[in-house]
Amino acid sequence: MQTRILRARLLEAQLDLAHRREQSVIVLLTGHAATHKGRLVNELNHWLENRHTEVHALGPSSEEQERPYWWRFWRRIPDRGRIGIFIHGWYGDGLFARAERRLSPGAFRDRLAEIRAFEAELAAEGVVLLKLWMDIDRSDQRHHLQALQADPVRAWQLTTADWQRHLQHAAIEALGREMRNVTAVDHAPWRRLDFRDPPEQLQRVGALLHETLVAPPEPPSEVPEVMAGEMPAAPSIRRADPRTKTSLKKSSYAARLVEEQGRLAINAREAARRRLPVVLAFEGLDAAGKGGSIHRLTAALDARQYRVHRIAAPSDEELALPWAWRFWRRLPADGRIAIFDRSWYGRVLVERVEGLAPEAAWRRAYAEIREFERQLLAHGTVLGKLFLAISQEEQLRRFKARAATPHKRHKLTDEDWRNRERWDDYRQAIDEMFARTQAPGAEWELIACDDKRRARLRVLESVNERLEARLASPI
Amino acid sequence: MQTRILRARLLEAQLDLAHRREQSVIVLLTGHAATHKGRLVNELNHWLENRHTEVHALGPSSEEQERPYWWRFWRRIPDRGRIGIFIHGWYGDGLFARAERRLSPGAFRDRLAEIRAFEAELAAEGVVLLKLWMDIDRSDQRHHLQALQADPVRAWQLTTADWQRHLQHAAIEALGREMRNVTAVDHAPWRRLDFRDPPEQLQRVGALLHETLVAPPEPPSEVPEVMAGEMPAAPSIRRADPRTKTSLKKSSYAARLVEEQGRLAINAREAARRRLPVVLAFEGLDAAGKGGSIHRLTAALDARQYRVHRIAAPSDEELALPWAWRFWRRLPADGRIAIFDRSWYGRVLVERVEGLAPEAAWRRAYAEIREFERQLLAHGTVLGKLFLAISQEEQLRRFKARAATPHKRHKLTDEDWRNRERWDDYRQAIDEMFARTQAPGAEWELIACDDKRRARLRVLESVNERLEARLASPI
Structure with a gap:
């Protein structure tokens, strides 16, 4: 030519x-x-x-x-x-x-x-x-x-x-x-x-x-794995029972909360001193208490060290780029903590169940997510993935309570009721997510939340355990 | 309480x-x-x-x-x-x-x-x-x-x-x-x-x-000036005549183009060596030849050194922030060149004339722009502001030519015809812009573009003059 x-x-x-x-x-x-x-x-x-x-x-x-x-x-x-x-x-x-x-x-x-x-x-x-x-x-x-x-x-x-x-x-x-x-x-x-x-x-x-x-080449239908291998055993929401027979007394809760928050303050400070980045992903069923748990967590942190990223619909700038970009852009600098209130797992949860992503896209996402988290870990990131579960009865109780309380009414949307109708679809997607994204250093923590107090303590405990495991390791 | x-x-x-x-x-x-x-x-x-x-x-x-x-x-x-x-x-x-x-x-x-x-x-x-x-x-x-x-x-x-x-x-x-x-x-x-x-x-x-x-306080209606003072004489589009009696011959154009581009290559390299940032803002009437002029300019630059920012409608992320944010975010690092194809002057041109910004907002913008540019200069930026003008007859000729040429048709939109109907409003806004944003180190260059060849040479010459003036100064 x-x-x-x-x-x-x-x-x-x-x-x-x-x-x-x-x-x-x-x-x-x-x-x-x-x-x-x-x-x-x-x-x-x-x-x-x-x-x-x-x-x-x-x-x-x-x-x-x-x-x-x-x-x-x-x-x-x-x-x-x-x-x-x-x-x-x-x-x-x-x-x-x-x-x-x-x-x-x-x-x-x-x-x-x-x-x-x-x-x-x-x-x-x-x-x-x-x-x-x-x-x-x-x-x-x-x-x-x-x-x-x-x-x-x-x-x-x-x-x-x-x-x-x-x-x-x-x-x-x-x-x-x-x-x-x-x-x-x-x-x-x-x-x-x-x-x-x-x-x-x-x-x-x-x-x-x-x-x-x-004539651009055909896009691949799958992404290769850098580290395919045996996956550790994963939790299962269908096998778990989020109900608790007895609820934790307020006084023992208050004492243990102060204790866990003190422990977290020390761990977070040490992570900052060693310039370790921390990424915490919160997922959970509607009304399981993500917001409240994150609040108990951040109460123990230095406000200069962390940022909470609430993941909602992507912006038009985000839509112009591959889907994972909006999580990459929010990664914390070394020594800092990023808390994701909902996360990249939306791809294989809400986007899958509601049909917002094509099937090929969410199927591919398991490998993409495994690779994303592997890269975080390779950089030295402390990664916590927490799933907050409640029983169907407890969810209904909380929805009704929200509808009845003026200053909580804003937290309840039509979408919450819609999601509830797909309870079984969500539980299937959640278990597949657990099974397919469980990895060493990136283990899921499934937290039973019917008892709010126990749940909040467990969130703190779990984050402390992850931090301490990392801080105890020589590298 | x-x-x-x-x-x-x-x-x-x-x-x-x-x-x-x-x-x-x-x-x-x-x-x-x-x-x-x-x-x-x-x-x-x-x-x-x-x-x-x-x-x-x-x-x-x-x-x-x-x-x-x-x-x-x-x-x-x-x-x-x-x-x-x-x-x-x-x-x-x-x-x-x-x-x-x-x-x-x-x-x-x-x-x-x-x-x-x-x-x-x-x-x-x-x-x-x-x-x-x-x-x-x-x-x-x-x-x-x-x-x-x-x-x-x-x-x-x-x-x-x-x-x-x-x-x-x-x-x-x-x-x-x-x-x-x-x-x-x-x-x-x-x-x-x-x-x-x-x-x-x-x-x-x-x-x-x-x-x-x-009860948030009332927003101010004006922004104060850091350096209010005498303004240098500004050009005027209403006094200027973009027509030229004779057009430049192709052979002399080619020779002078090579010469100016060589001069620019040397100047840009020296600016990079001294880590000087360069910001060039291109404004102009529709079909005056911004694109072609920018192309002749970048042809002489190292592609690793510059970036062209085409300013169109703001994204939703940009709309969530003060209007100037989208220009701040595009500022070049030291040693690099940002070329704005349309710029922050849209505020006092199209947004004013088309009523896209409230009157108070565009009136305030003159001071905001003066301060923005003063800050660029204070950082050591080389700033070039070029306005490309053509006569109404020449614009009509070019619009018709575009409409008739298949691979240029995309460049002509209904908006172009609409803008043409407001020719006098635009010329008034342009002259006010010149008069109110002329400042030492931030002078406007009004370029008569009825003769494309002369216009392109003048763009290159003007950028070279600005760069050389800055490179010759000891600081």
Whole structure:
């Protein structure tokens, strides 16, 4: 195709992408040093409508370093309708660290598995991926680097890292091959580009991007698992009995509450001192007492340390991105506590039962959630997942009490009554959620809440146990 | 009022705020050290519904240090319906720096003037402010600090800064008085709190917050100016003639384009090297050629250095915050370039002419914009404001050409034809905008665009001139 025609068609396809706002596109370039990546990106960018394009090539900021590794990429995913161009993206980091032996072979393979999971999740959510590997042979690379060094205008572009990567050419070549083998899938293919003829290279990239835009690959129906394995035994709401024969006396409750809150204050302070992030996810049946329990918890915390995130319907900015984005954006910095009042589990609870997400989407979500939580844990996060359950009779009693109390009436909505009609569907979804997202370090705590006092104490106790288990571990 | 009743009413007022989602509330505490600020915030927070509350007490991150001073506060403003509690907020910084003589008296006064402007802007946009000054006399403070130091459980809370602030008690007292005098206004009053009786103190804060929630102060109708002064002469679209007798030949255009783009590449690289942020605002009549001009500009830039922000209708997240927030959030980090394709001037152009903003809001915006740009400049930003004008005849010619060309038809909307009917209203608004937002370092460049080639060259030239003027200055 003639360059002029290709450019016109590429632009047309991009405007169509921007107009439809159904998908976004990521073009990722990585590979050897001295392959004109910067120039290629500039020229490609010049072919595109720059109001719908963004280029990402920066190192991590302090805010990024204080959060799980993948946060820095999640926050840069382009909105539907936009094209994001990533130089090295999530590949360069592991590739060069491995070439310099700062990363072990096993850790490198783990990173590749994470990449597979990440890209599958993006692709399934409408992010189309085009990955370009920049090739150059060792002697061409040397000539190019020498030419750069000799050129007074461009010599500043060279860094010692470029020469180091030249010395590691063979290692990068071999690692790149392994990397591409493991991460080349239909929904995220690799293309190799030779550096020799820049105009031809640009033409090729333009044609590949055009092809990607007009005929994007099929999204995957499943996301791969980084750490599939035996799952620990999970609780079951259908087997549990949230009723209690005797209720806890007010005086013994008050004494134990003060005790558990004191214990939590000490644990939270120690977590802050050690810069451990804490993420607590609260789920539960309507009127089980999430709000009250969270309140007893935060009463023991320093207000500067935590934030409660109430998860309701997504905003329009959130709808323009993969569903998990709205949880990633709320992750706490190291040393801080994020409390989610409802959480990413909505995907496999309300969105499943009410048909708000397609079946393929919520089925895929179990693996996505397992991977999300694995990444939190890998960063050192203390993760607590609490499910508050009540019996059907107790729920009815509380609904009626709310309806009768003026200052509590706002807490009761039509939706609460509707959800109640689907009691069995919810219980099935809840048990499947428990079974499929139970993992070491990410265990569910199912709390019987018919007795409010016992329930609140158990919430505090459970969070304390998780914190203490983590604080007692040497790493 | 009894504590129990006060708590119930406070909570009710907060839920009403959250339900209406019309206003947000900021409670700011500052003042002397050792006044139990942390404890007070914790207790107050315990009285509130923590799903609608957030507490801010952190120092600036690297991302914040790389942007104009006020960015760190703008990004933390609570959404409508929420309460944000700020410990020291935008006061502690200047107060303690002045007490330690790291800030000169004049710079301290300037900061107070900035605070007045900032708070007026927030208040006018529905952010209700309650400011608390924490009082303690010098000997009580010493006793309190000594008691803390002797307590093995709480001694870690003490820092050398606390003792330093004790030594500076008299200075902080005097500066605090000056600060309160200058910044106490009806829409952002100061309240003094004595530290002596903590339960009474909490009760007082609760009552003040309740009062603020049920009877918020009237928002100001105007925002004060930090630097009112003579304005340089501004251009006028009604006096200008965008027509050109002869059009520039294609060959001389091509040669001069390459020249200006080369000049821009060098200037932009030098700005990046010196970590200067660059903000370019493009405004113009429909079909004047903003897109094409921006394209010629970005063609000369490194794609990793810039981003084009196309300003269209605000998102729902943006609507939950003061109008200027959506421009603050897009400010570039140091060394980077943000190009706004339409900008904050929409407030006094389309929003004014089409009646999308109330008259009081767009009238107030001139001062808000002057202050916004002054803050960009104070941070060292290179600011370019370009207005692209065409004659009515040329616009009609271009509209017709667009309608006739398949791949350009998408650029022409009904709105374009509607705007054309208000040609005179727009020209009046444009001239008022020029006259009222012309300032040293923030001068408008009015570019006659009937000849596209000359216009594109002038855009490049103008940006180059601004960059070179800044790069030539020693600071």
